[in-house]
Amino acid sequence: MLTLLDPDDPRQPFPPPAEALEEPNGLLAVGGDLSPKRLLQAYRLGIFPWYNPGEPILWWSPDPRLVLFPERLKVSRSLRKVLRRGEFQVSFDRAFEAVIDGCAAPRPYETETWITPEMRAAYVTLHRLGHAHSVECWYRGELAGGLYGVAIGQVFYGESMFYRRSDASKVAFVTLVEHLRRWRYRLIDCQVHTRHLQRFGAEEIPRARFTALLRRHCDEPCDLQAWCP
16 A cells, blocks of 8 residues: 655655555655655655656655666767767756756657656755756757756765757766766666666666665765865
8 A cells, every 4th residue: 555645744754665566666655745855865765756747746666776886887889989079068066957957858759747847846956955966968068968866975866867969968977977986976876777778787676775775875975075066
């Protein structure tokens, strides 16, 4: 049975992720709010919000979980050539709101986005509090792609990426992973399986192992100056 979260009580605990449904895979709770306190509590437990416009907030913890260990990043030969050409410039936390708007724009095969105005406002607040971050990829001064996510301890939780020019989001992602490795991050959460991220070295691990890694790494220190623009 799904847990119903009280939208007026952000301190209400989530149920254990192991209680999530098998079908649909990982659905754990319904309702609540997107306050910073609740979102950060969720991420620490390996839970994330995802829902469509007009639906209540749905909270997920799928099993298995797609993750990338930064030291296992794989970069194709063709992408390495793109990186060597230096056509793109990459920045961090320079244009968070523009990145989330790029991620929110419907894809060519879609008519709506899961990044609702409520969701956008929640992550902009997390960014202003220093928990959510963006990576921007620029081409000739124009934003060509990027991604955003949440950082806690030595864990980065990827949320969404977009591109307006071929390879821009890939360049942003590879640059981020290389920096996270230098900044002593141990784990990147990719949420659910995609062949795109698997090509970069992402792998599926059991949810129990994932949550154990979170308990270990969310409270470990990293470079506090890493995200300074």
